[in-house]
Amino acid sequence: MKVSLNWLKEFADAPVDARELGKKLTNIGLAVDAMEVAGGDTIFELDVTTNRPDCLNHLGVAREISAVFGTPLRKPAFKLRESAKATSSAFSISISDPDLCARYCGRYIIGVKIGPSPDWLKQRLEAVGVRSINNVADISNYVMMELGQPLHAFDADTLSGQEIIVRRAEIEERMTTLDGIERALNPSVLVIADARRPVALAGVMGGSETEITAKTTNVFLESAHFLPQSIRKTARALGMNTEASYRFERGADIEIAGYACDRAAALIQELAGGEVLRGVIDVYPSKHKRGVASLRRQRIPAFLGADVDNTIVENIFARLEFKSEKTSQGWNVEVPGFRVDISGEQDLLEEIARHHGFDKFPSTLPAWKGFGSSLPGEAEERRLRSILSGAGYGEIYTYSFSDESTERRYRREVDPVKFINPMTEDATTLRTSLVPGILKTLQWNLNRGARDLQFYELSKVYSRAGERRELILCGCGSIRNQSVHETARDFTFYDFKGDVETILATFGAAVTLGSENLPDYYHPGRSARFGAFAVFGEIHPEHLEAMKIRHRVVVAEIDIDRILSARSQAQVQPIPRFPAIRRDFSLLLDKGTQYAAVHRIIAESGISEVARIEPFDRIETGSFPESKYSLSISVVYQSNERTLTDAEVETFDRRILELLEQRLGAQLRK
Numbered sequence: 001m002k003v004s005l006n007w008l009k010e011f012a013d014a015p016v017d018a019r020e021l022g023k024k025l026t027n028i029g030l031a032v033d034a035m036e037v038a039g040g041d042t043i044f045e046l047d048v049t050t051n052r053p054d055c056l057n058h059l060g061v062a063r064e065i066s067a068v069f070g071t072p073l074r075k076p077a078f079k080l081r082e083s084a085k086a087t088s089s090a091f092s093i094s095i096s097d098p099d100l101c102a103r104y105c106g107r108y109i110i111g112v113k114i115g116p117s118p119d120w121l122k123q124r125l126e127a128v129g130v131r132s133i134n135n136v137a138d139i140s141n142y143v144m145m146e147l148g149q150p151l152h153a154f155d156a157d158t159l160s161g162q163e164i165i166v167r168r169a170e171i172e173e174r175m176t177t178l179d180g181i182e183r184a185l186n187p188s189v190l191v192i193a194d195a196r197r198p199v200a201l202a203g204v205m206g207g208s209e210t211e212i213t214a215k216t217t218n219v220f221l222e223s224a225h226f227l228p229q230s231i232r233k234t235a236r237a238l239g240m241n242t243e244a245s246y247r248f249e250r251g252a253d254i255e256i257a258g259y260a261c262d263r264a265a266a267l268i269q270e271l272a273g274g275e276v277l278r279g280v281i282d283v284y285p286s287k288h289k290r291g292v293a294s295l296r297r298q299r300i301p302a303f304l305g306a307d308v309d310n311t312i313v314e315n316i317f318a319r320l321e322f323k324s325e326k327t328s329q330g331w332n333v334e335v336p337g338f339r340v341d342i343s344g345e346q347d348l349l350e351e352i353a354r355h356h357g358f359d360k361f362p363s364t365l366p367a368w369k370g371f372g373s374s375l376p377g378e379a380e381e382r383r384l385r386s387i388l389s390g391a392g393y394g395e396i397y398t399y400s401f402s403d404e405s406t407e408r409r410y411r412r413e414v415d416p417v418k419f420i421n422p423m424t425e426d427a428t429t430l431r432t433s434l435v436p437g438i439l440k441t442l443q444w445n446l447n448r449g450a451r452d453l454q455f456y457e458l459s460k461v462y463s464r465a466g467e468r469r470e471l472i473l474c475g476c477g478s479i480r481n482q483s484v485h486e487t488a489r490d491f492t493f494y495d496f497k498g499d500v501e502t503i504l505a506t507f508g509a510a511v512t513l514g515s516e517n518l519p520d521y522y523h524p525g526r527s528a529r530f531g532a533f534a535v536f537g538e539i540h541p542e543h544l545e546a547m548k549i550r551h552r553v554v555v556a557e558i559d560i561d562r563i564l565s566a567r568s569q570a571q572v573q574p575i576p577r578f579p580a581i582r583r584d585f586s587l588l589l590d591k592g593t594q595y596a597a598v599h600r601i602i603a604e605s606g607i608s609e610v611a612r613i614e615p616f617d618r619i620e621t622g623s624f625p626e627s628k629y630s631l632s633i634s635v636v637y638q639s640n641e642r643t644l645t646d647a648e649v650e651t652f653d654r655r656i657l658e659l660l661e662q663r664l665g666a667q668l669r670k
Helices: 005-009 018-027 058-069 119-127 135-147 228-238 243-248 254-272 299-304 310-319 345-356 378-390 404-410 435-446 493-506 541-546 560-566 595-603 646-664
Strands: 002-004 031-038 041-047 082-086 092-095 101-110 151-155 163-168 174-176 182-184 190-193 198-201 218-226 275-278 281-283 292-296 323-326 330-334 453-463 466-476 478-480 522-530 534-539 553-558 581-590 610-619 628-637
Touching: 002 005, 002 058, 002 119, 005 041, 005 058, 018 031, 018 041, 018 058, 058 135, 058 310, 092 101, 092 281, 101 163, 101 254, 119 135, 135 151, 135 243, 135 254, 151 198, 151 254, 163 218, 174 198, 190 228, 218 228, 218 254, 228 243, 254 275, 292 299, 292 345, 299 345, 310 323, 310 330, 310 345, 378 453, 378 493, 378 560, 404 435, 435 453, 435 466, 435 553, 466 493, 466 560, 493 522, 493 534, 493 553, 534 541, 581 646, 595 610, 595 628, 595 646, 628 646
Parallel strands: 082 275, 092 163
Antiparallel strands: 002 041, 031 041, 101 218, 101 275, 101 281, 151 218, 163 190, 174 182, 190 198, 292 330, 323 330, 453 466, 466 553, 522 534, 534 553, 581 628, 610 628
């Protein structure tokens, strides 16, 4: 927001130059983003936070300057000459929805002369970025920039029935606003209406049919207070952002509405002539009661890190126009209507810190109260991240928001948590799967020339049944680039299988490989699962084609909560003292027989000395029947108690071959 230094000086004195004043304002939270010298004036560009609507005007900023330097605050002084005729005899005001409009003030001015504004008024407005229109419209903008209260002036002769009704719009009701656009309204929109039609969008913009023109002679002046949420909703729904809505939706001062109306009427009388009817019509169904915030004395050093003298605290409150009452424990502070951001003790402490000076509080560490403790599963998650980092994966974070149609593509049965008030069409629910997010990340990288990708995400997924943590891995492109020493190799299903097995083995989740109940977004011949712990494989080309991804993509979904809850405690074992013996077998098996079946039979053979089983060769065709294939495996025997004899090993060999022949029809290849 732009403010004029010359304008500010009318309300408060600052015994420093413009540059130093800019530093002071920044130090108290009104950051000066830019300064511009123009026509003997200095214009500050202030970054006013959303919780400080009281500083969206010159009087509010001057109040802060007054508090900083301890100089008096001079509020605008004016004289209003009223006629004998009462405003209430010429106009009536009613509020149909007091929950949306807490106060509505109106004045009636007759016999005005519309024309250009005087140069001083034009210069004031143009200095802060407001275009001059005519004297009456400019005065309403001037008072808004001066006091922070938006106003609107109607051509009173265009208002039907000499009445104003504040109500909700009717279904399919329409009106044309000052920007010339006809807008469709609905009952969620609050309007200002006359006896037959809406004439303004409350707190946003007036209507074109009742605007001030060169032919206007009688003016009805509005100064009201509207519910911030209602104005915000209307402005967003209609795609409008005006100076008035900007202030109303952040919280205007309900107490200043009548004063601002009188101030504007006096200026209109001064610059446009006319007769101001006696009295302001002030419809105020439930008068605003100021809140009271309590401050405990001992919280000042505890919260701010240093003590502040009582006199300083009370002076700060007085300069900010807070009425404070001393109590046995501290103060009870009455909060004025313009400070909508003050609600509790912490807010009062912030005011003390701002105006006493942050530089007066030493940098100290909190008192040591002992060691903290890790969250449940934190050590395991750190270990998991270390493993994945060592395997070449980079961690990513994706949005938790999604939409139901996307979720249904990756979950057969989904019951998502839906947002009551979604901000965009593609963020209407919480995600039930990590797959869409990681594929979008992959797509984003591929579109920007990255081809060899490995990343993971460890995050939450949500449903109405609750939330849980999942781990997802994704790989695409080459796992090894071509060089003079070796050829390139693409990331494959088997690389992922090894990474998933490493994770399962690390946390002691023992489970066999299977291919049942695989999600349909996986390639049916290039995917598998490890029980209820993990599912992995290549994403089906149809899903990738929809995202215009023309590369093989391997994904693994791991239920990390289930793995951690089922993990077994690792047992530390000594290195065996006795040598191991390896035996190799080349088996003829029926095509279709999986290695997993061979491994399971040997592991369940009851031979405790079997230390390791590994496949090392597979031959599909050769000097054996076409219905067979050759699988070469190695079996390592080892005892922790003694050195095995040849006779014992031969007994083990015979036992294994007999079991394989009985259950799988396996034979040794000659």
